[in-house]
Every structure is written in C-alpha cells, then in structure tokens.
Amino acid sequence: MEFKEAVQRRRMVRHFAPDAIDRAVLERIAAAAQRAPSAGFSQGQRLVIVTDAARRRRLAELAGEAFYTGQGFDPWLSEAPVLFVPAVSAKVYIDRYNEPDKRDPRAGPGSEDEWGVPYWWMDIGCTVMLILLAAVDEGLAAGFAGGDFDAIRSELGMPDDYTPVGVIPVGRPLSDKKSPSLRRGWRSSDEFARWETWQAHRGRLPVS
Numbered sequence: 001m002e003f004k005e006a007v008q009r010r011r012m013v014r015h016f017a018p019d020a021i022d023r024a025v026l027e028r029i030a031a032a033a034q035r036a037p038s039a040g041f042s043q044g045q046r047l048v049i050v051t052d053a054a055r056r057r058r059l060a061e062l063a064g065e066a067f068y069t070g071q072g073f074d075p076w077l078s079e080a081p082v083l084f085v086p087a088v089s090a091k092v093y094i095d096r097y098n099e100p101d102k103r104d105p106r107a108g109p110g111s112e113d114e115w116g117v118p119y120w121w122m123d124i125g126c127t128v129m130l131i132l133l134a135a136v137d138e139g140l141a142a143g144f145a146g147g148d149f150d151a152i153r154s155e156l157g158m159p160d161d162y163t164p165v166g167v168i169p170v171g172r173p174l175s176d177k178k179s180p181s182l183r184r185g186w187r188s189s190d191e192f193a194r195w196e197t198w199q200a201h202r203g204r205l206p207v208s
C-alpha cells in the first residue's frame with residue numbers, strides 16, 4: 001500500500017471482528033513500531049502485545065470499556081483479537097542524557113525537571129503512530145484508548161519506571177459508531193500549517 005493511502009485510510013476504529021490475526025502479521029506491526037525515532041537513540045519505548053482473551057478483557061475493563069458500551073459503542077477493546085500496549089520509561093532517557101556524549105559530567109547528573117519538552121512522550125507518540133499505520137498497511141485497523149495506567153502497568157507486570165500510554169486494539173474493522181468528537185471537523189490547513197512565521201500563515205509564498 002502507498003504511504004499516502006495508509007495515511008488517508010487511517011482512522012480510529014471502534015468495532016472489530018474477533019478473528020485471530022496471524023502471529024507473523026503482529027510481528028510485522030511490532031517491527032514497524034520499533035523503527036520509531038528516539039531522542040539520543042535512547043529507545044525507551046516498549047510494547048506488550050496481548051492476545052490472551054482473559055487478559056484482553058481485563059485490559060478492556062481498565063481502559064474503561066463500560067463507559068463506551070454505555071454510550072452505544074461496541075465492546076471494541078475486548079472484542080479485538082489483539083491489544084498493543086505501548087509504554088515508555090523516562091528513566092531510560094534521563095540515564096542516556098547523563099552519558100558523556102550528551103552531558104558534561106562536571107555539570108552533575110541531569111534530572112527529569114530539566115526537559116522543557118519531555119521527549120519520551122514524543123517518542124512513544126511516534127511508536128503509536130507507526131502501529132496505527134502498520135495496521136492499515138496490513139489491511140487491518142486500529143483504535144486507541146487511555147485508561148487506568150497504574151492498573152494497566154500492574155496487570156502486565158511492567159517495571160515501575162515504564163508508563164503505559166494507552167491500549168491499541170488491532171483487528172479487521174467492522175462498521176462502527178463514530179466518535180462525537182469528529183463533529184468538530186478538521187481545522188483548516190491554513191490554520192494548521194503556517195508559512196515562514198506564525199503570523200504570516202494566510203499569505204502562502206509562491207513556489208519558486
């Protein structure tokens with residue numbers, strides 16, 4: 001599939017066929033996700049890939065599935081044949097950026113507070129996007145739900161320094177109830193992409 005088509009087709013899906021997905025397909029999605037960039041090549045991102053039905057049900061509960069079914073959505077988290085749970089460790093980044101190529105040891109150890117933008121959140125976002133696009137590329141679809149992150153960490157036996165950022169159901173898409181958020185519509189491309197400076201965004205420069 002062309003990259004542009006995968007980007008166009010991607011949307012958050014909230015109803016999945018329960019049919020199992022081949023392990024090789026899940027491995028390809030995981031391999032795509034591993035290609036995400038990371039600050040200082042820290043690679044603090046991890047995935048837990050859950051196919052066990054009982055564990056998927058518990059994760060669905062921790063991601064608030066009852067809230068969605070109460071609003072008329074399908075049980076989109078527990079019905080999906082696989083849940084990808086991406087997680088990231090700030091500690092991996094703090095440790096990496098205390099290495100000598102990143103920090104003068106005379107400055108003393110750096111801490112989390114020094115990060116104007118904590119890049120571990122950016123990096124795990126890149127990982128998530130690759131999972132979403134790789135699922136589409138495999139002819140499947142994906143969604144995303146937040147949840148009780150401490151309970152999800154504990155359910156999956158993750159180390160304390162890893163934060164799971166959500167639950168990504170992947171499967172064959174079925175016709176679903178659309179999120180009411182979509183009524184907001186897309187912001188205009190002019191508002192989103194500004195040219196040369198923030199203020200000058202209305203006058204696009206001619207391509208020379």
Ligand SMILES: Cc1cc2nc3c(=O)[nH]c(=O)nc-3n(C[C@H](O)[C@H](O)[C@H](O)COP(=O)(O)O)c2cc1C
Nearest residue numbers: 010011012013014143144145146147166179181182
């Ligand atoms: C960081 C993040 C958190 C989200 N959390 C949820 C969520 O908890 N539940 C949900 O149904 N959708 C969630 N979404 C999906 C958004 O509602 C969805 O991306 C948005 O409405 C645009 O729709 P689209 O992705 O299908 O284009 C989340 C998306 C992102 C990027």
